[in-house]
Structures are given as structure tokens and as C-alpha cells.
Amino acid sequence: MTRIVDVGGHAPYRIAIGDGLLSDGAALASHVRGRHAMIVSDAHVTPLYARGVADALQAANPGLRCMVTCIPAGESAKSLDRFAELLRELADFGATRDACVFALGGGVVGDLAGFAAACWMRGIDCVQLPTTLLAMVDSSVGGKTAVDLPQGKNLVGAFHLPRAVFADTATLRTLPDRELRAGLAEVVKYGAIRDAAFLDWIETHADALLARDADTLAEAIARSCAHKAAIVERDPFERGERALLNFGHTFAHAIETEQGYGGLNHGEAVAVGMVCAARLSARLGMAVADDTQRLAALLRRLGLPVDVPAGLDPAALVAHMRLDKKAIAGRLRFVLWSGAGAAQVVPDVAEAEALAALG
Structure with a gap:
């Protein structure tokens, strides 16, 4: 079909x-x-x-x-x-x-x-x-x-x-197993930013996704694409809502850049970045720590990393974040959440908070 x-x-x-x-x-x-x-x-x-x-x-x-x-x-x-x-x-x-x-x-x-x-x-x-x-x-x-x-x-x-x-x-x-898992990070993202029921579905079907069940994968792809399509047709040039698709990406891109694109792949970096974003949300009082734990547990179950790789300089990561496309006038801007399915753009986040969220 x-x-x-x-x-x-x-x-x-x-x-x-x-x-x-x-x-x-x-x-x-x-x-x-x-x-x-x-x-x-x-x-x-x-x-x-x-x-x-x-x-x-x-x-x-x-x-x-x-x-x-x-x-x-x-x-x-x-x-x-x-x-x-x-x-x-x-x-x-x-x-x-x-x-x-x-x-x-x-x-x-x-x-x-x-x-x-x-x-x-x-x-x-x-x-x-x-x-x-x-x-x-x-x-x-x-x-x-x-x-x-x-x-x-x-x-x-x-x-x-x-x-x-x-x-x-x-x-x-x-597709190599590592690349399959990397893709699952982006699937999780859609549940995290706008569809708590989809996040529940991913938790229920995690084993089938990892086993490459054809119908389960096709369903995950279709539901993810439907979420992205709904956002990009309303905001094709990322002037508003589309920025929500970057949940975890400010941290992720900084990690990828600092590693010279030779360490974590994109999906792995996004998995780490989403956990950092959830942790930052909790630090700012937007979400509870249990939300971060749940997200990290699901990502671990899918075989994805959730911690910033050892040896990376936190100050260097923040410097990369200042050049991120979501930053405005050098001020850090993040996509954060108040729990599953509820993401928002938060401007002017203090660098000290971003540093602390790196773990």
C-alpha cells in the first residue's frame, strides 16, 4: 500500500x-x-x-x-x-x-x-x-x-x-542500524513538539520500529510527514511556527560543528540535543524533570545517545549556538517545551542556563 x-x-x-x-x-x-x-x-x-x-x-x-x-x-x-x-x-x-x-x-x-x-x-x-x-x-x-x-x-x-x-x-x-536509529530521533521529535499521542504510539511500537516492521515504519513516516507538511505549508520560510521543527537542533548543530561533522551523526546529535532542550525547559520552570527522564528513556530504548560527548568544550558549544540561524542579534533562542506535544520558541535565554543544560 x-x-x-x-x-x-x-x-x-x-x-x-x-x-x-x-x-x-x-x-x-x-x-x-x-x-x-x-x-x-x-x-x-x-x-x-x-x-x-x-x-x-x-x-x-x-x-x-x-x-x-x-x-x-x-x-x-x-x-x-x-x-x-x-x-x-x-x-x-x-x-x-x-x-x-x-x-x-x-x-x-x-x-x-x-x-x-x-x-x-x-x-x-x-x-x-x-x-x-x-x-x-x-x-x-x-x-x-x-x-x-x-x-x-x-x-x-x-x-x-x-x-x-x-x-x-x-x-x-x-539501511545500517545506526542510520535507522538516527531517523527514529526525528520521528520522536514530532511527538515531542506537537503530538503527545504519537509519542505514546512510538513508545508502544519501539520494538517493531527497531525490527524494521514494514507497516510500522511506513505509518511512522506518514505520520511524521503529515506533521511536517502541516507546519511548512503554513510557514514555508520559517518566520514563525516552522522554527518548532528545530527542537533540539540548536544543541545538536553545535555538537556536530564542534566535532567537525565527524562524531555523532545528525540524528544522534538531535537525540542529545532534545534531551538538553528538555533539561533547559525544566531549568526555566517550563516543564517538570520527569518529562526529561521519559524522553531520555525512550531515546535510549531506541539505541540513541542522550549525553553530550565527552571532551567537548561547553564554551565552544555556546559560541556555535550564537551563530545558529535561530539566534537573533547574538542572543540565544531555543525551541523548548512544556511537556510532550507542547513546544514553543523561547527568546533571549541566558548563556549560563544553556551551559548548565549541557549536563
Whole structure:
């Protein structure tokens, strides 16, 4: 069964969630308006799926010129140098304004390929083909594209909505356990920020999620995407409510940056960051300590870290937070909660409180 989530707003699109979607050439090709399709993937995903996607596209549209480009795997590929390389490849390919970029991979591929599509000839079509749980429930939806700088994560980018998203759950069967758990951190986030009943559901179905039960995973993806879709269609450019999706991310991005994108992966850092955000909420009197304990217990059950990695300088982490996109005029701004399903943006948090919340 294919589940569908429709994203409304000024440029509506559809998220399809199901098994075998990458082989549906007719559905994929229906979003290509011209004669050029570039499939961007990484060194892990390219040998598994890229040729099949290219073949499916060309079988459905024999006149289509299709190329595959492979980037290194990992967050370090989300750089200005790699972005420029993709633009040069689009130029050499002769991609016109009606070309389409297919982002086949995890969040790094989606962010980088989406940013290249946003900038080539001031914007060409992009179809997101997420192959990790984290990308399916988060980065492929909503049109945020970006690359990193040494000073911080996602500091250079653009909003560029996809024409469509195809989340082929069959790809989760080849996903390493660590990456599956990383995606579950973002699933937990949706329960934490806006749906206490969903958090209850995750607790009840934790074992099935870890066992990769196909129907349970598809349900988790669909419910997560529905929550994100509802938020981003109301606030596409993160001028208000959409900031709630960054629960835990201010801490997480600081950790990732300080580790040089070579320690915790994004989902692991978000798990730690959510616990820090919950702890900060309790320190500020917004929530009770039991809420933090419950969240940490669920994340541990899902095999995720909940403590800031040893050896990181708390002052350096706070310095990174000052450069976070949610900070205003150098003042720290966090997404916090008053318990499950009730998040809010809290401006002007004292640095001492943020330091104490690091544990």
C-alpha cells in the first residue's frame, strides 16, 4: 500500500510512501518537464539504486537524457566546493531551465542536490528520493536546502520546494542500524513538539520500529510527514511556527560543528540535543524533570545517545549556538517545551542556563 501525504501552500506537491517506488519510472518521469535529468547520489547509495532509477526513467521516457553523478558519502560532502562541482556538471551536461535534479540518498544528498537545483539558472525542478529514514521524515520535506561552512551547519542555502517526494521504504532494508536509529530521533521529535499521542504510539511500537516492521515504519513516516507538511505549508520560510521543527537542533548543530561533522551523526546529535532542550525547559520552570527522564528513556530504548560527548568544550558549544540561524542579534533562542506535544520558541535565554543544560 502506498501512503500519500499532500503538502499544500503556494507550490503544492505530494509525498508518496511505499515499497518499490524507485522502480516506478512512469511516476518518476511525470515530474520531468524537459529533456535533462541529473541523478545525484552518494558512494553508498549509487551502486545500490542509481542505475535502476536511471533505467526506469529512460524506459518511461526514451527521449530523456539522464546522467548519474556520485558524491562522497558523509556530511563533509555538503560543502561549497562540492556544490560548485555539481553546478559545473550541470553546465557540462547542458541542463536547461526545464531540467530536473533527482536527489537520491540521505539528507546530505538532498540538501546539496536541492541547493544546486535552487541555484542553477535561478532554479530548476528537484525531485527528492530519500533513502534513509531521517531524510524521509525530515530533510526531504519542506524545501530547505543548504551546505555547511567550517563555522556552522547549513549556513549557506535556499528554500527550494521539491516537485515531489518518493519515499521508497524498500531502501530501508539496506539501511545500517545506526542510520535507522538516527531517523527514529526525528520521528520522536514530532511527538515531542506537537503530538503527545504519537509519542505514546512510538513508545508502544519501539520494538517493531527497531525490527524494521514494514507497516510500522511506513505509518511512522506518514505520520511524521503529515506533521511536517502541516507546519511548512503554513510557514514555508520559517518566520514563525516552522522554527518548532528545530527542537533540539540548536544543541545538536553545535555538537556536530564542534566535532567537525565527524562524531555523532545528525540524528544522534538531535537525540542529545532534545534531551538538553528538555533539561533547559525544566531549568526555566517550563516543564517538570520527569518529562526529561521519559524522553531520555525512550531515546535510549531506541539505541540513541542522550549525553553530550565527552571532551567537548561547553564554551565552544555556546559560541556555535550564537551563530545558529535561530539566534537573533547574538542572543540565544531555543525551541523548548512544556511537556510532550507542547513546544514553543523561547527568546533571549541566558548563556549560563544553556551551559548548565549541557549536563
